[in-house]
Amino acid sequence: MDSSGISVTALFTGQVWYVNGLSARFFTSARSRWLYGLLQPSERLGRALLGLSVEDMLLQRHLVMDHRIDRLVREQGLSQILEIACGYSPRGYKLSRKYPGLRYVEADLPDMAARKNRLLARHHGFGPDHQVVPCDIFAQRAPLGLEHLMAETLDPDRPTLVITEGLVNYFRLRDIRPVWSRLAMQLSRFPRGWYLTDTVLAPGGLAAPVLGLGVHTLSLVTRAHVNLHFRRDEDIQTSFTHCGFPHVRPHRPEDFVEQLPVPLHATGRHSPVRVVECEAQLQPGKTHQS
Numbered sequence: 282m283d284s285s286g287i288s289v290t291a292l293f294t295g296q297v298w299y300v301n302g303l304s305a306r307f308f309t310s311a312r313s314r315w316l317y318g319l320l321q322p323s324e325r326l327g328r329a330l331l332g333l334s335v336e337d338m339l340l341q342r343h344l345v346m347d348h349r350i351d352r353l354v355r356e357q358g359l360s361q362i363l364e365i366a367c368g369y370s371p372r373g374y375k376l377s378r379k380y381p382g383l384r385y386v387e388a389d390l391p392d393m394a395a396r397k398n399r400l401l402a403r404h405h406g407f408g409p410d411h412q413v414v415p416c417d418i419f420a421q422r423a424p425l426g427l428e429h430l431m432a433e434t435l436d437p438d439r440p441t442l443v444i445t446e447g448l449v450n451y452f453r454l455r456d457i458r459p460v461w462s463r464l465a466m467q468l469s470r471f472p473r474g475w476y477l478t479d480t481v482l483a484p485g486g487l488a489a490p491v492l493g494l495g496v497h498t499l500s501l502v503t504r505a506h507v508n509l510h511f512r513r514d515e516d517i518q519t520s521f522t523h524c525g526f527p528h529v530r531p532h533r534p535e536d537f538v539e540q541l542p543v544p545l546h547a548t549g550r551h552s553p554v555r556v557v558e559c560e561a562q563l564q565p566g567k568t569h570q571s
């Protein structure tokens with residue numbers, strides 16, 4: 282499956298993170314600034330019509346994910362992270378400095394991985410145990426397949442987290458579910474294995490046509506099948522459980538307002554953003570190390 286059209290959206294997210302103080306300037310570019318400026322009128326419209334802009338939602342998911350990662354490192358012994366579809370994510374850059382014992386592997390399609398490698402090398406951005414490698418989540422074999430990538434770059438004896446941020450809504454459920462099943466299987470081989478991802482719930486009522494238009498536009502721009510897979514938290518739970526993750530927690534941004542500066546819905550309604558935290562089943566013979 283050719284999903285390279287999605288790469289352009291990473292420019293916008295990268296700019297959002299920088300503008301909001303979450304990233305370094307070298308992850309931005311003239312193109313990302315241009316795209317960010319171009320989308321400001323629709324962002325204002327989105328906030329006026331829906332009470333929440335795309336930028337708000339990107340910040341919600343990123344802040345909640347960062348918070349959960351910190352917790353896993355500090356409280357659960359997480360010491361190895363694979364961030365798939367990393368785009369211009371600043372996490373590898375920031376976390377590999379903050380936690381020098383942490384192994385951080387970033388992965389993306391070959392062009393994006395090469396770009397990120399160049400950026401990090403030019404700006405002395407690599408941490409002590411940090412690398413960027415090419416991958417394609419739909420590839421089944423070497424050199425780009427998940428199984429090959431995980432076997433080659435990860436230490437099987439470390440508690441491990443796989444992250445995908447801003448990726449899964451670009452694919453049909455029937456295409457992305459096999460990827461989740463493969464991840465659940467791979468993660469069960471580590472002493473502990475977590476998967477952190479995000480999704481946007483399909484809205485009902487007045488928000489549905491507005492968001493539907495946004496989804497249609499994004500599908501055209503990215504040449505992908507952007508779609509909102511779930512209506513309720515229970516659907517998320519069921520889907521990930523069927524893929525082999527017995528422990529599934531869909532986090533709502535509103536539940537973190539006490540700890541994090543998450544932008545909230547102007548109307549007081551709940552955000553459709555969910556950060557989904559899954560833990561894999563341990564294979565027999567493995568024991569928790571935390």
Ligand SMILES: C[S@@+](CC[C@H](N)C(=O)[O-])C[C@H]1O[C@@H](n2cnc3c(N)ncnc32)[C@H](O)[C@@H]1O
Nearest residue numbers: 284288290291294366367368390417418446447
């Ligand atoms: C929407 S961006 C998300 C990037 C970043 N995580 C973020 O939140 O901005 C999607 C990223 O997925 C990458 N991507 C698209 N298809 C992929 C695939 N089949 N395997 C791995 N990465 C892929 C793109 O190159 C792009 O960097």
